[in-house]
Amino acid sequence: MKNYQKKYTSLILFGVFFNIFSIHSQTSTSNNSLYNWFDKAFEKENLPIYNGTRHINYYRTLDNTHSYYVSANYSSGDVEYEDQTYYNLDLKYDINNDILVFKPKGKFDYLGINIIKEKTASFTIQNKHFVNINYNGASCPDYMSGYYQEIVYSKNNILYIKHHKNRSKVIDTKSVSDDVQNSTDTFTEKNEFVLKYKDTYYKIASKSDVIKIFPELKSKIKNYYSTNKQLEEVDNKVFVENLIKEINNFLPNESK
Numbered sequence: 001m002k003n004y005q006k007k008y009t010s011l012i013l014f015g016v017f018f019n020i021f022s023i024h025s026q027t028s029t030s031n032n033s034l035y036n037w038f039d040k041a042f043e044k045e046n047l048p049i050y051n052g053t054r055h056i057n058y059y060r061t062l063d064n065t066h067s068y069y070v071s072a073n074y075s076s077g078d079v080e081y082e083d084q085t086y087y088n089l090d091l092k093y094d095i096n097n098d099i100l101v102f103k104p105k106g107k108f109d110y111l112g113i114n115i116i117k118e119k120t121a122s123f124t125i126q127n128k129h130f131v132n133i134n135y136n137g138a139s140c141p142d143y144m145s146g147y148y149q150e151i152v153y154s155k156n157n158i159l160y161i162k163h164h165k166n167r168s169k170v171i172d173t174k175s176v177s178d179d180v181q182n183s184t185d186t187f188t189e190k191n192e193f194v195l196k197y198k199d200t201y202y203k204i205a206s207k208s209d210v211i212k213i214f215p216e217l218k219s220k221i222k223n224y225y226s227t228n229k230q231l232e233e234v235d236n237k238v239f240v241e242n243l244i245k246e247i248n249n250f251l252p253n254e255s256k
Contacts, residue, residue: 048119049081055094055101055112059167065187067096069163070126074103077125079115091125095163096187098146117146133160141201144194151241153248156199161237162192193240204240210247217250 059067066072074090079100090103092112100123101112122131131150133140148160165187193204195213202213207225211218224243225232232239 047086048084049079049086049102049115050104050113052114052116055099055114057094059096059185059187061186062184063170063186065165065185067094067165067167067185067187069093069095075126077123079123080121081115082119083121091123093123093125093130093147093163096165096167100147122150123147141194143203144201148194151244153244154251156197157244157248157251158196159241159244160194160196161240162194164190164192166190191237195244210243214247214251217247220250221247 057067069092072092074092076088077091079086079089079091079102090105092101093099094101098117100115100117100120102115103109103112117132118135120132121135122129124130129150130147133144133146133148144160144162146162148162151159151161153159167185167187169183170186171183195202195204197213202209204210204213207221210221214221221243224246228239228242231242
């Protein structure tokens with residue numbers, strides 16, 4: 001961090017930064033490109049986001065399951081860290097441990113770094129936006145902690161999804177060596193849903209939970225559950241997302 005500040009200060013003192021900025025701005029009008037160029041110019045290894053610990057995956061799986069969001073591979077995303085946005089990082093999100101991981105570029109590209117959660121306001125991965133619900137002491141129920149996918153439907157209607165996976169061990173009874181049985185981990189998705197409606201948070205785990213929030217829409221909610229049973233079984237996340245979207249359309253003055 002000190003090296004980063006020294007380099008930045010030196011450039012200001014000698015006026016070099018402004019000359020470089022002027023030249024670069026002639027070829028790019030995108031803030032995204034400018035930030036990427038800035039990070040590269042000052043050596044990414046000196047940036048504050050590199051201060052996390054090394055990421056280690058302790059799980060051994062054989063059934064193609066994993067503890068990460070969507071994929072165990074890295075994908076491009078953005079992170080808001082200590083009031084600065086870092087664009088186009090290689091990210092993956094360990095939802096079982098609620099840890100955001102990024103892959104450095106350059107001499108440290110062989111390892112993953114756990115981004116410090118307390119300093120992370122939000123991130124985007126797989127075109128989905130996640131927020132640190134506790135960032136800077138934000139007000140929320142005690143049962144909410146860490147990263148949540150945030151879907152904003154209107155100023156009074158925000159859905160939060162806590163992505164989680166249940167881990168269980170599978171014992172390989174056919175592979176026994178010195179009386180020690182081998183075991184592997186398997187993961188199954190188990191998401192939790194919280195609706196923030198008019199500054200109040202509500203857990204959503206069943207049809208009755210939704211009706212309690214919107215009693216005036218009881219018949220419409222029942223009809224939605226009745227006509228979308230298959231979707232609820234196949235993809236509960238999309239089912240709930242579409243449900244809140246439909247409810248929002250029926251609420252007066254709720255649409256954006």
